Amino acid sequence: xxxxxxxxxxxxxxxxxxxxxxxxxxxxxxxxxxxxxxxxxxxxxxxxxxxxxxxxxxxxxxxxxxxxxxxxxxxxxxxxxxxxxxxxxxxxxxxxxxxxxxxxxxxxxxxxxxxxxxxxxxxxxxxxxxxxxxxxxxxxxxxxxxxxxxxxxxxxxxxxxxxxxxxxxxxxxxxxxxxxxxxxxxxxxxxxxxxxxxxxxxxxxxxxxxxxxxxxxxxxxxxxxxxxxxxxxxxxxxxxxxxxxxxxxxxxxxxxxxxxxxxxxxxxxxxxxxxxxxxxxxxxxxxxxxxxxxxxxxxxxxxxxxxxxxxxxxxxxxxxxxxxxxxxxxxxxxxxxxxxxxxxxxxxxxxxxxxxxxxxxxxxxxxxxxxxxxxxxxxxxxxxxxxxxxxxxxxxxxxxxxxxxxxxxxxxxxxxxxxxxxxxxxxxxxxxxxxxxxxxxxxxxxxxxxxxxxxxxxxxxxxxxxxxxxxxxxxxxxxxxxxxxxxxxxxxxxxxxxxxxxxxxxxxxxxxxxxxxxxxxxxxxxxxxxxxxxxxxxxxxxxxxxxxxxxxxxxxx
Ligand SMILES: Cc1cc2nc3c(=O)[nH]c(=O)nc-3n(C[C@H](O)[C@H](O)[C@H](O)COP(=O)(O)OP(=O)(O)OC[C@H]3O[C@@H](n4cnc5c(N)ncnc54)[C@H](O)[C@@H]3O)c2cc1C
Numbered sequence: 141x142x143x144x145x146x147x148x149x150x151x152x153x154x155x156x157x158x159x160x161x162x163x164x165x166x167x168x169x170x171x172x173x174x175x176x177x178x179x180x181x182x183x184x185x186x187x188x189x190x191x192x193x194x195x196x197x198x199x200x201x202x203x204x205x206x207x208x209x210x211x212x213x214x215x216x217x218x219x220x221x222x223x224x225x226x227x228x229x230x231x232x233x234x235x236x237x238x239x240x241x242x243x244x245x246x247x248x249x250x251x252x253x254x255x256x257x258x259x260x261x262x263x264x265x266x267x268x269x270x271x272x273x274x275x276x277x278x279x280x281x282x283x284x285x286x287x288x289x290x291x292x293x294x295x296x297x298x299x300x301x302x303x304x305x306x307x308x309x310x311x312x313x314x315x316x317x318x319x320x321x322x323x324x325x326x327x328x329x330x331x332x333x334x335x336x337x338x339x340x341x342x343x344x345x346x347x348x349x350x351x352x353x354x355x356x357x358x359x360x361x362x363x364x365x366x367x368x369x370x371x372x373x374x375x376x377x378x379x380x381x382x383x384x385x386x387x388x389x390x391x392x393x394x395x396x397x398x399x400x401x402x403x404x405x406x407x408x409x410x411x412x413x414x415x416x417x418x419x420x421x422x423x424x425x426x427x428x429x430x431x432x433x434x435x436x437x438x439x440x441x442x443x444x445x446x447x448x449x450x451x452x453x454x455x456x457x458x459x460x461x462x463x464x465x466x467x468x469x470x471x472x473x474x475x476x477x478x479x480x481x482x483x484x485x486x487x488x489x490x491x492x493x494x495x496x497x498x499x500x501x502x503x504x505x506x507x508x509x510x511x512x513x514x515x516x517x518x519x520x521x522x523x524x525x526x527x528x529x530x531x532x533x534x535x536x537x538x539x540x541x542x543x544x545x546x547x548x549x550x551x552x553x554x555x556x557x558x559x560x561x562x563x564x565x566x567x568x569x570x571x572x573x574x575x576x577x578x579x580x581x582x583x584x585x586x587x588x589x590x591x592x593x594x595x596x597x598x599x600x601x602x603x604x605x606x607x608x609x610x611x612x613x614x615x616x617x618x619x620x621x622x623x624x625x626x627x628x629x630x631x632x633x634x635x636x637x638x639x640x641x642x643x644x645x646x647x648x649x650x651x652x653x654x655x656x657x658x659x660x661x662x663x664x665x666x667x668x669x670x671x672x673x674x675x676x677x678x679x680x681x682x683x684x685x686x687x688x689x690x691x692x693x694x695x696x697x
Pocket of ligand 1: 186480
């Protein structure tokens, strides 16, 4: 038995385990970080969202770890972390019908507002995870790689971990960041009795190089003329029963990568598993959609193709005695809309301060972790509703066109929730503002009439239930959602209820319009989020601040 007793043992040095280890180490706790494999290693989870960027910004500032803040902007990543990084300045969604050239009228290009605070990236995860692991070591975490924990035993004082090599480690608390095969979930049977999830999807993916920009496959009359193009962000090809992701790492000056992450996620209700090699299945489906085939022509896979079974899993609880499951050990829905890292980082934000207080008080009673538990469960169920309805929507363009607007509402107000906290911190320098993030109503927790976004979702979900039950047609379902949008008090930056107004270029003047509406005309649940001084934005310097490179990772434990 290793004689040292750690405050916290963390299983898994992925983006979750390493980020938490860096935070706890920086705050003076004794951390043991155990990794079954070794860095650098391949990982999926590459596209960020404004919320995941802002959460990294918040975590870095709240807990004084500038290396975490570095992940919150492409410039900072390129300057301090790795030259293998892409940019996500747009969200592109192209709807395809089998056997036909893509109709550009059936597409959505969304350009979020640029702010000097954060920017979104395509993370080449093997470099990002390695960098964060090095940061954890720099702040004192005891890191052991090639260490496969086989068994865990809890006692009144903590936990004892036993590895396949026969080593034993002890800690006062255990955090499981080991992903879906979580030892803690197995030990406590947490997968049994977990809530039923509606989404049923599986995925096929690889990294490729050698195919063209989507913009270069378009005719002049198909160019949109927005401030940015398809190539500059995460591109999605949607088909009835699935969606493709195209996440380029080569789409920004300063990147030295020539790679693109490519994946296809399939609704198992329409595409049951066929038992054929993933590459063959991918190519067969691509061949049915001429514009996707043209886009990917010349692409060569540079790593083995992966084909998964059903992606969804969850847990009936995320805490046990002296242990907690991180987001990806607790549950997962689907890569659509890049929710994984948002959930991961928000969970760390909720867990870290409570864990630190429990360690100081030597009191790990479950009530102390009540909020992170409820948050975790709410995020999974909310994400399930979002993704399940998206797969339903893919059946026709009108239903997809309607549902996408609801997702956009969720994003706009979800981003605002974080943005407001960042601005308030910049205005006051007071870290207490970060705590207020935990006071917001959880998804799915409000009664009708209390939350604009929740009401829109509930209506959309019920409308699609009626459509699936055969009570209304797809066109009627779509029309009902557009009508509801038209009757709702929404920011006047876009004709939300006009099915033909598909693209949204969030130019700076729209940000001003949105803030003006929020401060004067929004419903109370929305208006409360406009309690910041927007002039603080003008004072921000957009330059990346270099941070010294952390120490090298020891090769072995
Ligand atoms: C196909 C797919 C695509 C995705 N795309 C996106 C996206 O575009 N955007 C997004 O935000 N999210 C995405 N996600 C989600 C994202 O991947 C996760 O949120 C994120 O990777 C979770 O990080 P993690 O550190 O918790 O887990 P992981 O990255 O899985 O790391 C777990 C670590 O634990 C180690 N480990 C496992 N078992 C043990 C053990 N017994 N002992 C010690 N160590 C162990 C592993 O070796 C690994 O290093 C995607 C997920 C999938 C499945």
